[in-house]
Amino acid sequence: MLETLNILDGFDMRALGNNSAEYIHKSVEAMKLAYADRDAYYGDPKFNKIPEDVLLSKSYAAERRKLIGNTASQEFIPGTIDGKRPRHPVEMDIARTKIDEELTASDTTCVDAIDKDGIVFSATPSGAWEPSVIAGDTGIPLTERAQSFILVPGTPNELGGGKRPRVTLSPTIITQEGKPVMALSTPGGDNQDQSLIQLFLDVIEFHMNAQAAVEAPRFQTRHLVSSFDNHAFYRGDLILDERIPQSVQAELASRGHKVSTASKWNSGAAPVMVHVTPGGVIEAGADPFFYRVAHAY
Numbered sequence: 394m395l396e397t398l399n400i401l402d403g404f405d406m407r408a409l410g411n412n413s414a415e416y417i418h419k420s421v422e423a424m425k426l427a428y429a430d431r432d433a434y435y436g437d438p439k440f441n442k443i444p445e446d447v448l449l450s451k452s453y454a455a456e457r458r459k460l461i462g463n464t465a466s467q468e469f470i471p472g473t474i475d476g477k478r479p480r481h482p483v484e485m486d487i488a489r490t491k492i493d494e495e496l497t498a499s500d501t502t503c504v505d506a507i508d509k510d511g512i513v514f515s516a517t518p519s520g521a522w523e524p525s526v527i528a529g530d531t532g533i534p535l536t537e538r539a540q541s542f543i544l545v546p547g548t549p550n551e552l553g554g555g556k557r558p559r560v561t562l563s564p565t566i567i568t569q570e571g572k573p574v575m576a577l578s579t580p581g582g583d584n585q586d587q588s589l590i591q592l593f594l595d596v597i598e599f600h601m602n603a604q605a606a607v608e609a610p611r612f613q614t615r616h617l618v619s620s621f622d623n624h625a626f627y628r629g630d631l632i633l634d635e636r637i638p639q640s641v642q643a644e645l646a647s648r649g650h651k652v653s654t655a656s657k658w659n660s661g662a663a664p665v666m667v668h669v670t671p672g673g674v675i676e677a678g679a680d681p682f683f684y685r686v687a688h689a690y
Contacts, residue, residue, distance in 0.1 A: 399454035436549025603678030610634035
């Protein structure tokens with residue numbers, strides 16, 4: 394999430410206009426670059442040296458930003474660090490079979506809370522959905538997150554004894570001058586970071602309240618190595634909320650994006666958010682299209 398925001402920091406996103414063709418294009422292209430780095434560099438830090446100081450730096454983001462042109466990239470391009478560019482999993486022998494949506498893994502939830510003293514909590518519980526395997530007679534279900542490992546030698550996220558797979562879970566707390574001002578999270582697998590970036594920009598750049606940000610139309614790409622199932626990838630993929638104008642859809646398609654649409658009831662995410670306004674008012678928002686709720690007491 395932070396790498397994508399660093400890349401976008403070089404553009405005047407507010408001036409582009411919320412969900413304009415240029416806004417969506419630049420956002421998606423930045424996400425593609427960040428996901429290429431994720432797929433090529435991320436793995437259990439006990440087994441890999443992840444160059445996070447470089448990946449999350451402003452100078453690195455500036456170099457990555459130069460790769461964003463006017464047309465949709467169909468490539469998977471991890472960045473070069475210390476003169477070396479790692480091989481991306483797409484360049485290796487990785488499964489490409491795409492599984493029917495009805496059969497793919499699912500079932501994650503999330504919760505965000507803030508109290509009167511400003512203590513903030515954000516969580517995204519996931520990983521023991523059916524049919525889970527119980528460890529002997531312990532009653533402890535084994536997480537299915539092991540499917541996020543990749544069975545390709547040489548990748549940071551390669552399956553190995555004692556290793557933890559990288560995960561998609563991204564509960565987020567945002568601070569300003571050391572004080573928490575926002576907490577947000579969502580289910581959605583590889584769509585989690587993408588949705589949360591859009592919520593963040595809706596609030597920060599377009600001054601939406603929490604509920605308006607959560608309800609606003611969103612977009613997502615699957616131009617990445619899926620974290621689940623057979624690790625499918627969809628070059629140039631762009632899924633738009635059907636509420637986004639057809640003129641915008643047409644322009645994005647003309648730029649080479651492989652555009653499809655999804656109902657607001659099937660966005661692939663279900664975010665919730667709490668936000669402390671500059672005046673100290675606490676807002677809460679929850680996705681009504683996925684039966685999420687917000688409460689205050």
